[in-house]
Structures are given as C-alpha cells and as structure tokens.
Amino acid sequence: MSPTPDQIAEMQKVDASSNPTVLPVGKVTATWTGHILKKDDGKWPDWSYNIDLELSMVQLWEYVFNPPSTPHITYEPHAHHAWTSNNRLTCSFIKWALSSSKQKLCADSWDPVALWAYLKEQHGSAVPVQQVQLLQEALTT
Numbered sequence: 001m002s003p004t005p006d007q008i009a010e011m012q013k014v015d016a017s018s019n020p021t022v023l024p025v026g027k028v029t030a031t032w033t034g035h036i037l038k039k040d041d042g043k044w045p046d047w048s049y050n051i052d053l054e055l056s057m058v059q060l061w062e063y064v065f066n067p068p069s070t071p072h073i074t075y076e077p078h079a080h081h082a083w084t085s086n087n088r089l090t091c092s093f094i095k096w097a098l099s100s101s102k103q104k105l106c107a108d109s110w111d112p113v114a115l116w117a118y119l120k121e122q123h124g125s126a127v128p129v130q131q132v133q134l135l136q137e138a139l140t141t
Contacts, residue, residue, distance in 0.1 A: 008074060021071050024082040025089055028058045037123060038099040044123035051097055055090070063090040064112045091115050 034050045035043050055061040062068060063086055071079035090112040095103050109115045
C-alpha cells in the first residue's frame with residue numbers, strides 16, 4: 001500500500017528536520033600522496049591498507065566497507081541527495097589514487113562497494129606477479 005500524500009508530506013518534514021538519516025560529508029580537502037595503483041604492480045596490500053586509512057580520515061570509510069542504507073528518494077529527499085553525493089565523493093576519492101588508465105576503466109562506476117570489489121578482484125592476487133618479477137630479477141643477476 002502506497003503512502004498517502006499527507007504521509008509523504010509528514011515524512012518529508014522529518015527529512016528536513018535537524019536529524020536526517022544521512023548527512024553530507026562535505027568538502028574533502030585531503031590530497032592523496034600515497035602510491036598510485038597501477039596494473040600488475042603488486043602493490044595492492046599496501047595500497048588498499050593506506051586507502052582504507054585515508055577513507056577513515058575523510059569520513060568516507062563506511063561507504064565502502066559498511067554502507068548505510070539508501071534513503072528513499074520520496075520520503076527522505078535531502079538524505080537521499082546526501083547519500084548519493086557521499087557515494088560519488090567516495091568513488092572519486094578512490095579513483096584519485098588510481099593510474100589514469102585504471103581511472104578510465106572505472107570511469108562509469110559510482111558504487112563504492114562495487115568499485116572496491118572490482119579493484120580487489122583485479123589487484124588482490126597481484127602479489128604472486130610481483131614475486132615472479134623478483135625471482136626473474138634474482139635469476140638474471
């Protein structure tokens with residue numbers, strides 16, 4: 001059963017109140033100075049640990065690892081807008097720490113959980129590649 005117009009108006013008053021379910025994170029002024037993740041560079045463990053810390057520092061961690069429920073656009077338009085903005089901000093922050101070629105591959109991804117899963121799938125097993133490179137270097141010297 002759909003809510004009545006009066007119920008919707010009441011829910012929207014709650015959304016406009018001083019206690020919305022989601023608040024905007026705001027402007028992130030931190031700059032990523034860590035390693036830029038590239039294809040097959042074997043740096044996923046260090047990179048993922050460092051980006052995890054940075055996401056915590058800029059209050060975006062939960063959008064990747066414990067995402068809040070999506071507020072209903074009709075009943076909580078302000079909270080929904082803040083949630084959408086925070087998702088985009090989180091994805092942008094992660095993409096900032098990627099090589100330009102990797103950014104292009106992820107250009108249309110605006111779901112932080114899916115973006116993280118993609119990056120982990122692509123790079124999470126990169127450690128053996130680095131080990132092979134180290135073995136090759138050791139054998140050629």
